[in-house]
Amino acid sequence: xxxxxxxxxxxxxxxxxxxxxxxxxxxxxxxxxxxxxxxxxxxxxxxxxxxxxxxxxxxxxxxxxxxxxxxxxxxxxxxxxxxxxxxxxxxxxxxxxxxxxxxxxxxxxxxxxxxxxxxxxxxxxxxxxxxxxxxxxxxxxxxxxxxxxxxxxxxxxxxxxxxxxxxxxxxxxxxxxxxxxxxxxxxxxxxxxxxxxxxxxxxxxxxxxxxxxxxxxxxxxxxxxxxxxxxxxxxxxxxxxxxxxxxxxxxxxxxxxxxxxxxxxxxxxxxxxxxxxxxxxxxxxxxxxxxxxxxxxxxxxxxxxxxxxxxxxxxxxxxxxxxxxxxxxxxxxxxxxxxxxxxxxxxxxxxxxx
Amino acid sequence: xxxxxxxxxxxxxxxxxxxxxxxxxxxxxxxxxxxxxxxxxxxxxxxxxxxxxxxxxxxxxxxxxxxxxxxxxxxxxxxxxxxxxxxxxxxxxxxxxxxxxxxxxxxxxxxxxxxxxxxxxxxxxxxxxxxxxxxxxxxxxxxxxxxxxxxxxxxxxxxxxxxxxxxxxxxxxx
Numbered sequence: 348x349x350x351x352x353x354x355x356x357x358x359x360x361x362x363x364x365x366x367x368x369x370x371x372x373x374x375x376x377x378x379x380x381x382x383x384x385x386x387x388x389x390x391x392x393x394x395x396x397x398x399x400x401x402x403x404x405x406x407x408x409x410x411x412x413x414x415x416x417x418x419x420x421x422x423x424x425x426x427x428x429x430x431x432x433x434x435x436x437x438x439x440x441x442x443x444x445x446x447x448x449x450x451x452x453x454x455x456x457x458x459x460x461x462x463x464x465x466x467x468x469x470x471x472x473x474x475x476x477x478x479x480x481x482x483x484x485x486x487x488x489x490x491x492x493x494x495x496x497x498x499x500x501x502x503x504x505x506x507x508x509x510x511x512x513x514x515x516x517x518x519x520x521x522x523x524x525x526x527x528x529x530x531x532x533x534x535x536x537x538x539x540x541x542x543x544x545x546x547x548x549x550x551x552x553x554x555x556x557x558x559x560x561x562x563x564x565x566x567x568x569x570x571x572x573x574x575x576x577x578x579x580x581x582x583x584x585x586x587x588x589x590x591x592x593x594x595x596x597x598x599x600x601x602x603x604x605x606x607x608x609x610x611x612x613x614x615x616x617x618x619x620x621x622x623x624x625x626x627x628x629x630x631x632x633x634x635x636x637x638x639x640x641x642x643x644x645x646x647x648x649x650x651x652x653x654x655x656x657x658x659x660x661x662x663x664x665x666x667x668x669x670x671x672x673x674x675x676x677x678x679x680x681x682x683x684x685x686x687x688x689x690x691x692x693x694x695x696x697x698x699x700x701x
Numbered sequence: 702x703x704x705x706x707x708x709x710x711x712x713x714x715x716x717x718x719x720x721x722x723x724x725x726x727x728x729x730x731x732x733x734x735x736x737x738x739x740x741x742x743x744x745x746x747x748x749x750x751x752x753x754x755x756x757x758x759x760x761x762x763x764x765x766x767x768x769x770x771x772x773x774x775x776x777x778x779x780x781x782x783x784x785x786x787x788x789x790x791x792x793x794x795x796x797x798x799x800x801x802x803x804x805x806x807x808x809x810x811x812x813x814x815x816x817x818x819x820x821x822x823x824x825x826x827x828x829x830x831x832x833x834x835x836x837x838x839x840x841x842x843x844x845x846x847x848x849x850x851x852x853x854x855x856x857x858x859x860x861x862x863x864x865x866x867x868x869x870x871x872x873x874x875x
Contacts, residue, residue: 430779466779543774546787546794549810550858550865552845587776632776 367522369504372511373475375521381528381698382407382429386439386476388529389426393446395665397656398423400532401436402455405583408633410453412531413676414643416669419651420658425532428473430465433458433563435473438486440567442477444574451654452571453579456598456609457590459564462557464492475503489563528698530676535636536697537683542623542631545587554593568605577608577654584612584621584642586631608653612642619645636680744835744848744855745819747809747869749793756853756871760797760804764788767795792816798871811867818855824867828859 376383385407398421400406407427415421424447426439436454464470470490477483487500499506510518528534571578580602582590595611602609612619619641623631626638634642650656659665679699686694746755752766772789783799785807792815796808817823820834831846832838835855840847846857849872858866 469779544772546772546774546789549868550860552842552858587774630774630776 365504369502369507370522371514371518372507373503374471374507374510375517375525376472377517377521377526377528377698379696380429380472381696382534383472384476384525384528385532385534386426386428386473387478387525388476388527389424389443389532390478392424392531393443395668396422396424396447396449396531397659398451398453398650399440399443399447399449400425400427400453400455401431401440402427402453403431403458404429404534404633405455405457405585406453407529407532407534408536409583409639409642410646411533411535411636411639411643411676413533413669413673414640415647416660417673418644419647419656420660420662421647421650421656422659422665422669423531425529427532427534428469428476430461430469431458431473432461432465432490433560433567434489435486437563437566437570438482438489439473439477440570442480442482444570448574449576450656451577451579451650452567453581454564454567455583456564456580457582457585457588459556459560459594459598462559462561464490467492467495470495471506474500526699527675530672530679533639534697535676535679535683536628536633536693537636537680538628538687538693538697539625539635539637540628540630541625542586542627545589545631548589548591551591554591554597556594556597564601568607579650580607580609581646582611582613584616584619584638585633586623586627588632610646610649612646615645744850744853744869746853748819749790749816754795754806754809754869756806756808756869758806760795760806763795763806770795805871807871809869818867822857822864822867824864826864828862828864831857831859831864 374383382404398415400410400423404427407425410423410425412423412425415423424443426443428435431439436458440452470492474483474487474490477486484497484501487497491497491500496505568578570576580598582595582598590611590613598609598611601607616623621634621638621641626634626641628635679697682699683693683697686692746753748754749767752763754763767788767790770788770790772787774787774789775784777783778785778798783802786797786804788795788797789812791812793812794808794810795806796810797804798807799805811818811824814823814825818834822830822834835846835848838846839849839854844859846859848855848857852872852874854870854872856866856868856870857864858868
């Protein structure tokens with residue numbers, strides 16, 4: 348046994364070196380595209396959220412948990428990521444429900460148009476941020492495209508090894524830490540890019556949602572039902588990509604069949620008070636801060652009316668934490684406004700620079 | 702023994718940092734998706750007023766030749782790096798994508814009956830004309846006739862016995 352100690356020590360050293368190398372080579376997403384950092388940012392903030400949002404960029408750009416707290420006293424978190432697919436949403440929700448007891452889960456349904464994995468880069472931005480767990484491995488298996496390998500998700504070093512030639516100071520600066528880039532999952536953008544005339548919607552050969560998307564929507568529905576959680580399906584207000592009437596009809600039918608609330612915010616833009624000349628940062632695809640706060644106020648009123656959500660603004664267990672969140676929110680807003688005044692555009696897409 | 706293990710470690714590290722395609726973080730969503738398709742023989746390249754518009758061709762000279770579009774739209778691409786753009790002309794839409802900083806043709810969608818494909822098909826043509834002009838489709842699919850040739854896919858949608866879309870799309874070979 349004593350003679351084997353040096354070998355064990357050497358093996359341990361090798362494993363540590365490989366782990367460190369992996370940590371160094373994985374993208375940090377502290378500069379553009381910062382969206383890759385969103386999923387991982389949730390850890391350390393688990394628990395205490397009455398509302399959870401899951402889905403793609405239409406949730407993380409369009410709803411402000413800080414505003415939802417300020418206006419209604421509802422603590423919430425958005426676990427969103429770029430082009431998050433239904434199966435990823437399911438496993439992320441499954442993971443979150445290990446430590447959360449929300450009353451409401453809100454799912455944006457744009458992803459229903461995808462019933463197959465799309466792009467590795469988007470898979471990575473969702474899956475690499477998940478901590479190792481059975482939920483992650485199931486999400487990986489459901490998400491992999493042809494040519495991707497499970498081992499490369501298990502040991503990302505195998506996939507990112509070529510980044511050795513592309514390392515930047517950011518990779519060393521953020522070797523063991525990350526700066527927050529969102530506000531409980533909300534991606535703040537104060538810049539404005541007015542909407543452009545959108546192309547006419549193209550007809551599709553088949554409007555039926557695919558079986559894989561439907562299967563995971565049913566799993567999300569069952570997961571919420573089993574836990575006594577109210578599931579709310581939404582289609583965020585967006586001018587593009589086009590949300591076909593046939594898709595809207597399928598979602599209404601699904602919601603009616605399962606006794607769920609489904610809200611298509613697109614035709615409610617006027618009622619919400621959205622102005623696509625001022626309330627969008629990318630020509631009408633996503634809302635900026637002004638638009639997100641209007642939508643959040645509108646949705647918060649609906650949530651409060653429909654569900655028995657407690658106003659926790661006087662609860663001492665929440666006050667300190669949300670005061671800190673609000674301070675960071677205001678700080679980032681002020682910084683972005685200054686950047687727009689000085690430079691005409693946001694620095695580092697709104698996140699604080701590394 | 703320790704020296705042996707150390708040498709093996711260094712060798713493993715060297716092997717792990719070998720060459721392979723990197724995963725490049727991309728700017729996230731919204732925009733048209735480009736689809737890959739199998740190869741087959743078929744349609745001639747689309748042309749408008751004798752201006753050939755080939756898939757994947759650099760867009761800049763085409764845009765100059767075509768003149769001011771009636772409408773313009775752009776969105777961050779979810780299928781490619783950079784922006785997807787849509788230029789709407791009176792008779793067709795031109796979709797472009799970015800590749801290595803160069804804007805290239807992604808798709809052409811016919812908008813009305815004033816123009817035809819090089820084989821003479823137009824939106825008002827009876828669906829029976831499709832196979833007369835193009836033969837058997839590359840991919841059998843209900844309501845869609847797909848013909849692929851090299852980097853171009855011609856997709857013709859039929860609904861209620863009417864042609865509702867004629868689209869040329871770039872084929873990407875992964």
